[in-house]
Amino acid sequence: MRFNADEIASVLQQEIEQFESQIDVREVGTVLEAGDGIARVYGLSGVMSGEMVEFPNGVQGQAFNLEENSVGVIILGDYLGIAAGDEVRSLGRLLSVPVGEAVIGRVLDPLGNPLDGKGPVDAREYRPVEVIATGVSQRQPVAEPLQTGIKAIDSMTPIGRGQRELIIGDRRTGKTAIALDTIINQRESGVKCFYVAIGQKDSSVAGVIAELEKHGAMAYTTVVVAGASSPAPLQYVAPYAGTAMAEHFMFNGQHALIIYDDLSKQAVAYRQLSLLMRRPPGREAYPGDVFYCHSRLLERSAKLSDALGGGSLTSLPIIETLEGEVSAYIPTNVISITDGQIYLQPDLFFAGQRPAMNAGISVSRVGGKAQVKVMKKVAGGLRLDLASFRELEAFAQLGTELDAATQARLDRGYRMVELLKQPQYKPMHVVDQVLSIYAGTQGYLDDVPVTAVPAWEEAFLSFVRQHKPGLWKTLDERKDMNAEVEAEVKTAIGEFKSQYTAAKPSA
Amino acid sequence: MSKAVRQPTVFESGQEHLGAVYAKALLGAAALAGRAAVVDELDSFVDDVLDRLPSLEATLGSPRVPADAKLTLLDKGLSGRMSGTLLTFLKVVCRHGRFNCLRAVRQAARQQWNELEGRVDVQVRTPQPLNADTCQLVTRRLEALLGKRVNLSVREDESLIGGMVVRVGDMVYDASVANELRRVRESAVDLVIHAARESLERFAPPESNA
Secondary structure (H helix, E strand, O other): OOOOHHHHHHHHHHHHHHOOOOOEEEEEEEEEEEEOOEEEEEEOOOOOOOEEEEOOOOOEEEEEEEOOOEEEEEEEOOOOOOOOOOEEEEEEEEOEEEEOHHHOOOEEOOOOOEOOOOOOOOOOEEEEOOOOOOOHHHEOOOOOEOOOOOHHHHHHOOOEOOOEOEEEEOOOOOHHHHHHHHHHOOOOOOOEEEEEEEOOOHHHHHHHHHHHHHOOHHHHEEEEEEOOOOOHHHHHHHHHHHHHHHHHHHHOOOEEEEEEEOHHHHHHHHHHHHHHOOOOEOHHHOEOOHHHHHHHHHOOOOEEOHHHOOOEEEEEEEEEOOOOOOOOHHHHHHHHHOOEEEEEOHHHHHOOOOOOEOOOOOEEOOHHHHOOHHHHHHHOOHHHHHHHHHHHHHHHOOOOOOOHHHHHHHHHHHHHHHHHOOOOOOOOOHHHHHHHHHHHHOOOOOOOOHHHHHHHHHHHHHHHHHHOHHHHHHHHHHOOOOHHHHHHHHHHHHHHHHHHHHHOOOO | OHHHHOOOOOOOHHHHHHHHHHHHHHHHHOOHHHHHHHHHHHHHHHHHHHOOOHHHHHHHHOOOOOHHHHHHHHHHHHOOOOOHHHHHHHHHHHHOOOHHHHHHHHHHHHHHHHHHHOEEEEEEEEOOOOOHHHHHHHHHHHHHHHOOEEEEEEEEOHHHOOEEEEEEOOEEEEEEHHHHHHHHHHHHHHHHHHHHHHOHHHHOOHHHHO
């Protein structure tokens, strides 16, 4: 595109006419040493903790360590152009990032700079990256559900708006898949989504963005990227930056969801910074305040009181374990901070159960309060039933002869496990989930072969949508199931079964 | 290591700390009336002796030379040529193996003496040399502003284009033309981006509007 130079000149002229000359007062210091993402600065005697500083090449930093004779600065950018002897100036402000509608649909770095080539972020508002979380009087209990669209999660470990639910598991067990499905499922819920990628391969992040675009989720999603090649300070700051962007919507009475993928990498980046800053190492060489690093971050997720607009920020932090070791330092820390965890197990994953959630040790401390009533009724005992099925299954593998009742429980368990399998990028509406799980738990699938369960479910749900739209709508509107509606559901299942069996007599 | 200390700012914070401790001791040991003299004498010793005889500085700062030999050397070379206070001080510094901090001591002593006297070092950078009248004017204005007597040092810096930059301690007062131009550029770029985002058609050439 060509530009009209006269018009640009008039804008510039207007700016020059309005420009007021003033003396620039700043505090300065001198770089003593720089490298590995940090710098030690002599001077800056009045700088405050967390204050921004600027190096001569325009790169910004943040005062991190205030020592007797020097200031430890984390460099938020390319540190290779900074040399000993360079003048550093304090900027007299805290690290802030652009917030608001302008960041939605964008891919940004932790400082709010665009990485997607779609031009500058035209934000009218900025928000400090580090703020103290809201207090008890400004909150209300979590009670409103956030539907992930994943049957296993919405039925057994429901997530409420304002909750912190940890997704934990070994590498390649489907942690990011759960997060992405949850984002994709927010298309019609109005929840703004933020995906913070920390220390990940750029190729993986590009894949995530492509999937989000493919499913139309980038329209309400912001991706904050501090990849594996980003300096440690940016990886450390990224979750706080993403939270600041998400908090803006929470404080404006809206709902937001943030995914931290993953916090173990952030802890490693923080450990690197702390060790370079000569802070004393503790367990696994992490600094003593690594717990606070995560607790102050996750505490910012909240359900605000009605007086403050009733907005919410739900967070799904991800932690990667090594060989299933959940008792390592960082996993135990984050487990203790969050309101529950979804534990993904490699052997379940490789056995074909996806999502590979271990129902026995996955919990949601908010529980049924964050479930729609109908789901609570239908799936109330599902988690415990499934956990006892797993025990029974292990026992059955010993080759013991089982009585008919035990065999029937096992058979139903196999079908429920099959029913809870769900392909990636196929989140389900809560009414569909309810109908499926109702059919499973009430034994309507007992005569269906285990391998035919997914096909049966698909056909059943399509039958209800086509032939019983009234029932579907009633469930969607009321989100509850009284005796009358339950009878209707039973009739619908009966009708479908007779039709399905007739159509597929061999099944 | 001593090379780094020759920079305008102390680059080794550990040495700076030691320098401040020894400087306080030196000023304390000197009689009230003799403080100015001993600070000047230390300046002269560093500038006129150590700068001209780097081997002497290397010998006195070397850990391989025994302390007794250093004391003998100081006695033979400097006794009667400097005040007793400074000579004793240099011997103490040598005995403690801290001779490599002497330049930091000198800087700290000058700074502490300035503070005691209510004086402050001010560096001024200008694109062109200042004449004596302007220097006096700047000094008087700064003294009125800071409430202290000012030791003015002026340095030329053509990159400033116009105006001047004054540095007092860690504070910099930048009234240079270069800084003004930088600010104009930043705000103009922001303004054009905002204007373009609001109505891009405004910037399209006339023929494409037609």
